[in-house]
Amino acid sequence: MSTSSSAIESVLVENRVFHPAEAAVKAARISGMESYNALCAAAEKDFTGFWAQLARDHVVWDKPFSKTLDESNAPFFKWFEDGELNASANCLDKHMGTPVEHKTAIIFEADDGAVTRVTFKELLAKVSQFANALKAQGIQKGDRVLIYMPMTIEGVVAMQACARIGATHSVVFGGFSAKALQDRIVDVGAVAVVTSNYQMRGGKELPLKSIVDEALSMGGCESIKSVLVFQRTPTACAMVAGRDKTFEEALAGQSTECPAVPVGAEHPLFILYTSGSTGKPKGVQHATGGYLLWAKLTMDWTFDVQPSDVFWCTADIGWITGHSYVAYGPLAAGVTQMVFEGVPTYPNAGRFWQRIERHKTTIFYTAPTAIRSLIKAAESDDKVHPKQSDLSSLRILGSVGEPINPEAWMWYHKHVGGERCPIVDTFWQTETGGHMITPLPGATPLVPGSCTLPLPGITAAIVDEAGHDMPNGAGGILVVKRPWPSMIRTIWGDPERFKKSYFPEELKGYYLAGDGAVRSADRGYFRITGRIDDVLNVSGHRMGTMEIESALVSKTDLVAEAAVVGRPDDLTGEAICAFVVLKRSRPTGDEAKAIAKELRDWVAKEIGPIAKPKDIRFGENLPKTRSGKIMRRLLRSIAKGEAITQDTSTLENPAILDQLGEKY
């Protein structure tokens, strides 16, 4: 890559530009900006024809579709509706009889470093056998199966097996609590849970099955007929007779062949819960056809995958990134991928770099939070610096989940990418199914901290609150003007909330992403400025402030009122800051410390450890207007430790500000 500086008069205040190397441009699928522009022009000229052609080229259809897009019931769009396909067949069966058949599909590395490999053919046999085991439990097309598994080959197998028989999976991240799990089981109406006795993380054995037991005992989970338990570690776990089966028991005698069931393109492939600004997490429903197309296509476009690549996406299958770029995309693309069970800091913070050297990773895709924490570790201990590992196999780096700050970008580029690997800063969301705005490795000049330009066919734009386009250089609301194949179809069980959250009337039918953004004056590059709603992004994990507030006030013996805001954090992007009014007098000193700990543990129990507030402040009250509305903007300033410069004349109780500013 070469560097050139350009005279950018933009709000980005970023004048470093990195152009793709000529050889990389030549070798790439989308080769140079002309090639990118030509695709964008093709999409503009014949929008549905553009998508129809891609869907024919990238997806294997059991029954071809005749209609590309149905907009008659907008915003409930339908894509390729009369076509039929199977997602698992598109990831596995299609490779049989091709050179991919005997290629390694997954290189699994366990927490302790043990490595297991499976070929595409072996994976097909495993998935088929597991699919037969699901059928033997009475699970049918359309049933929902909840998956609560660690990062393992078996986790991917469980997802693929559901897809194979047309069951809709709902994966819950292994860090969520029993309460959070129960909420999701009830909401999705799952008939079965696939889990593991334990999971291994950073040398520790952590329970999963007992959390499932606890969730199921909370009531409302009567829909669950069976629990299948993977024996990840030798430690025994309690089993309920008649309901629970080990994988071994469930798989015994099952054939390794199972025909993939063709489903309609709109059939729900999965429901994945994510946080919104109000109420409970929402079940984002994705359709089989459009989603699969996008998972496959973005592997080709964004990562420009080649047959010799070793792809590594570090995301957990419990998040959307682990769905699109672990469980589906790499398999559909026929590329070898690494699946890693452990954490980046165990046994030391050089683990990621050592993994890249060991498995000769060529494409590495991770989150800015991980990069920032590894920078910190490398700066304080030379032994875990990436320079200690041979990273010459790398050719493309990726970033996802939150804005990457230019300093972290530069470090990643220099110390991991050897100044040679393009960084694809991919902006997207659970709701979008796959990448939306991202550089292309063989085309887009890179600007640190910018996700650059939308993929061809993606009509991303920045508008004001009435839906009018904003000029470059002026910030606004990020929207997508026209539908795209992998978009969210609805919120499971709540179509009204879907309409209200994503297609508010004022915005002329545009999809509202929930992020603010600004385009640079010179190149029109997008930079995401963060969420504009009450959603926090902590270490790349989405958390609703309301969700955390509800968890706090559900501690009814102690908490009278709570308000949660985010504040910038160098390491985690944002940190959770909670302001709490107790039912007893305001605590100080050691008592405050002890109660804060109790509340943190409570939130971990209600939602999961990722939702624990970093900062808890106690007040006799919260800053409120005379009409009783909490003034969150003041709380945000207090959380940041800023002097209050806002107008406080509408504040009923100004003295409260000093009190909340105090740390115990």
Ligand code: WTA
């Ligand atoms: C944020 C993760 C800036 C954004 C795939 C979005 C990003 C939310 C980026 C979705 C990026 C994701 N640059 N911000 N490259 N990628 N975000 O649903 O706020 O877990 O709305 O999906 O993460 O988070 P989610």
